[in-house]
Amino acid sequence: MSKQIITLTVNGTDLAFEPTTQAYNKYINELNMDDKVAPAHNYLNRVVTADSKDALAKLLNLTGAGLKIAAKVNEAFVPELEISIKN
Template sequence: MNEKRDAVTENSDGQITLQIGSQELTFAPTAQAYDALQNDFMPNNKIAPLKNYLRRIVIKDHRQALDMLLQKPGMPAAIATAVNDEYAPSIEITVKK
């Protein structure tokens, strides 16, 4: 089953809601949780930190639905990418020589 992210919304209190198939999940990312994710990545361990991060930031009412989705291949990376694309600012950085 290949589920596609249909919609992403961010509300005024910084929560990010994803519509994944028929599931709606709301996350409340923080700088501390985002930094911990970056620090937890290892060359041979990427999925466990993504799952832990998502479980840390999902709102309590949506934890069970998230756990079901995280069992599907590719979902931890897809969901974390969708959340972080909204949460972390996108900037252009160039190196001057």
């Protein structure tokens, strides 16, 4: 399976990410009611490409940036599913 590269432009800066199912699952498992920011930052640092690491670090200093960026990465990475209930 080839790697999926997701490129986002955030405040004029291109960031490239290589999410994996393992990294995504770890992120979801780390989330809890009292902590969402640290898991988002950790996840992004795990999946960001080496070339984008410094730019990401600067953006993560902005309030709420980690959660918004993680959401966009996951929006592109996680497949859409059509689910219905059968009676």
